[in-house]
Amino acid sequence: MKKTLATALLGVITLSACAAEPPKPVRSTVAWATCTDLIGPDTKPVPADPSVECGKLAVPLDYAKPDGEKIELALVRVKATGDRLGSLVFNFGGPGGGGVDTLAMARRAFASLGTRYDLVSFDPRGVDRSAPVTCGGDLDKYLNADLNDDAMAKDFAETCGKKSGKLLPHVGTVNATHDLDRIRAALGEETLNYFGMSYGTHLGAFYATKYPKKVGRFVLDAAIDPTVTFEERALIQVGGFKHAFEAFAKDCVAQGCDLGANEAAVLGTVQRLLKTVDSKPVKVGGRELTYTMAQTGVLAALYAKAAWPVLEQSVAAALKGDGSGLLSMADMYMGRRPDGSYTTLMTSVWAINCVDNVERPSAAVVDQVEEQTRKLFPVMASGGLGSVCRHWPVAGSDEAKKIDASGSAPIVVVGGKGDPATPYEWAGKLTAQLKTGVLVTYEGEGHGAYLSGSACVMRLVDTYLLTGKLPPTNSDCPAA
Known part of the structure; x- marks a missing residue:
């Protein structure tokens, strides 16, 4: 069975660079205006809607040099329609997934939360409108490549280095975590209210590790265990x-x-x-x-x-x-568009994953894992991150694997027993690592529980975010 870049991405989850103390909080503001360049689910431009606002926030390229070169993060906001509690910031996953277009498309699914919260999201650094990672124009060539072809994997990694070399050391979960705190401050919030899905659970868990006293109401749905090899x-x-x-x-x-x-x-x-x-x-x-x-x-x-x-x-x-x-x-x-171009997902995901992980498996190890996964499920044999990260031009770090939110407010973790991409066992493990986690179990199928159609999950999550009342211990929701 062939091992392609696309197949490997389905086996990728996460794991960031730059071990340092959290930078001192900086207060800045965002100039909000009606969005003019949103893209819809059909990859076509979306007409401007005054209820959806966009803005930019300047952050350091290198947090070790906070007064040095800056990059801009793209943000989106849908203002609360009722009595406002504050801002609720979303990360919808990836790594490498953008939040600006996603929130604009999905805002009605969060209408119950949008009555009390300004719904906010962003494109993380290296993604879409936020200093995007690019790896050349011919992604079709790479996405159909055989990962056993070491030369192809090396060529892809080297091309990314040539096109985005200055940025590559500064993407990843650690730096995105510091960006998240800059966003909190720019929104004028003393604590961060946050809803993370899939990779967003890792970002949220590491934020709680670095900034435990800044944790407000946190929900982590489709949880990841960042400690896995x-x-x-x-x-x-x-x-x-x-x-x-x-x-x-x-x-x-x-x-x-x-x-x-x-x-x-x-x-x-x-x-x-x-x-x-x-x-x-x-x-x-x-x-x-x-x-x-x-x-x-x-x-x-x-x-x-x-x-x-x-x-x-x-x-x-x-x-x-x-x-x-x-x-x-x-x-x-x-993320392939009708004209053959791509969003940055298929380049950002490699940049973030490779810098979020010190592992650089040898070709022999990748082949061994490929054989093991083929025996387990022939439709999806996967060598995972191995080949591309082995040639990545930037070293990785395991800093963001270390999760411990001791001292934070309680964090609601949701895991689905039928979730293919973030299997249920990871929810329990992340809950334990956080030390402050409260687990909600969803018995149904699909990646992510809140948007699965489960009235039970939505009720527990909404009640917590809107009132602060935690789900009962060992909450269990039936399949929708």
């Missing part, structure tokens, strides 16, 4: 996707599945499709549904139960020669 991360996450695929196949069969009469047959059908497009890609207009794109499309659809019917239809269609559905899901996952 390269090998552990790959195996645990592939196991999570295996579970999600089995749940999809069981549900598909129960409803009359076009992909097979039983769960084993559904898996066999997907494997047959991957084998077919590996030898003969399916034409989709002027493009092709390759092995890489088909695999990425399948795995992307496992993030949310709502996408399962689309996955069934898209695999069935691809077997009949129509690969547009899987290709569309792969493009959406990787």
Whole structure:
């Protein structure tokens, strides 16, 4: 099975550079104005909406030189519609995911919180509008590359170094944490109210470690355990996707599945499709549904139960020669626009992950992990971070792996038992590491519980954020 950059990204979670004491707080302001360059889910420009404001915040490129060169962070705000409690800052995940477009698109999903809070998000440094990491224009070449091809991985890393060399040492979770405190101060808040999802749970947990007395009401949904090793991360996450695929196949069969009469047959059908497009890609207009794109499309659809019917239809269609559905899901996952350009997700994610981790696995170790994951779940064999980070031009740091929020206000951690990307066991581990965590368990499927459709999870989280009342110990919410 081929190991591609896109496949490896599905096995990547997180882990930052620059070991130092937190910088002294600095108060500055943001000049807010109606957003003029938002991009919608169809990657097309969104008309200006006076209720959605954008702004910039200057922060140090290098926190060791706070009076030196500055970069600008892009922020977005939706002001509270009712009696205002303060600001609630979101990070929606990644690493490498932007918050400006995401909050603008998703704000209605947080309407219950938007009555009392200014909803705020940002593009972290190195992402989209905030001093973006770029690695050249031909990302299609790299995203279809075989990670066993050490020369290709090396070429990608060297190209990133040439294009973004000055920035690369200064991205990552440690520096994003200091940025987060600058955002808090610029918003005029004494403490930070924060909602982090997926990678955002790691960023929030490390903020609570560095700034425990600045923690307000914190929710960490789809929690990450930042202490896992390269090998552990790959195996645990592939196991999570295996579970999600089995749940999809069981549900598909129960409803009359076009992909097979039983769960084993559904898996066999997907494997047959991957084998077919590996030898003969399916034409989709002027493009092709390759092995890489088909695999990425399948795995992307496992993030949310709502996408399962689309996955069934898209695999069935691809077997009949129509690969547009899987290709569309792969493009959406990787941030590829209709014109062939990309968001910075597929470059930012490598820059952040490689600087957030000292591990530089050898080719032999990467191959070993690949073989282990192939045996566990053939649809998603993954060598993870190994090959690219081995050639990364900037050294990594394990500072942000050390989580201990002792002395902070309570932090609500939410974990889903059917979460493929951040498996449930990580929620319990992060809760324990924080020392101040309160765990909420969601019994359902999908990546992230708050937006899963669970009224129970939403009620517990909203009650905490709006009133300060913590969920009961060992809260358990049924599947939606």
